[in-house]
Amino acid sequence: MPDESAATFHAVTFRFAAPRDADTIRAIEFEAGLRFASVGMTGIADAPPMALEIVERKIAAREIIVAIDAAAICAGFVMFEPQPTRIYVQELDVLTSHAGRRIGAALIGEVARIAHARQLTQLVLSTYRDVPWNAPYYRRLGFRDIDTADLDAAxxxxxxxxxxxxxxESKRVFMRRDLE
Structure with missing residues (x-):
């Protein structure tokens, strides 16, 4: 579980986001959204980042983990929501300048460690079915599609x-990764 001493992964450390990270998190989210223009999803690419108040609330709740590279640059983040038996992964973004370093996979690993420590059995998320860095990426990380008929009330x-x-939602899919 991340803490101020932070876990290390390929010269990247992971810790819970601090209030000083709020604007950077929003900038990373905005930059990540720009990628959607390349797949014709300009509505996402043109969207503003999350409201500062939302980011600050999630930071205060310790529900955002950031990845800090060796140059002290915040390279990415994962935002999540603990639920009674699982953690819902709300957002995962990594700077394009840091793509291909498995930072996103490591951030998901950090959330899985939190879930395990809390005796939660599953990670769940919703993402775009056909965007290469969405559902196909999560499948490589061990997530599998949830059939619409199997969605619970939440x-x-x-x-x-x-x-x-x-x-x-016709272009989206809910996915889960069971934890051991």
Missing amino acids: LIARRDAHIARGLD
Whole structure:
């Protein structure tokens, strides 16, 4: 589990986000969103980052982990929401300048360690089915698709909230990774 001493991974350390990280997290999210223009999803590419208040609330709740590289640059983050039997991974973003270093995989590993420490059995997320750095990426990390018929009430509510925000759920998929 990340702490101020931080875990190390290929000259990258992981720790819970601090208030000083809020603007950087928003900038990373914005930069990551720009990639969606390359797959014709300009609505995402043009979207503003999360509201500062949301980021600050998640930081205060210790629900964002950041990846800090050897040059002290915040290279990525994962934002998550603990639930009764699992952790919902809300967002995972890594700077394009740091892509290909397995930082995203390591951030998911940090969330899995938190889940294990809390005796939670699963990681769950929702993502775009056909975007290469979305569902295909998560499948390589051990996530598998959840059939729509198998969505529980909490995931159905989340899907409904996505629809209310204007997301096209026909292009999205819920996924899970069972933890040992």
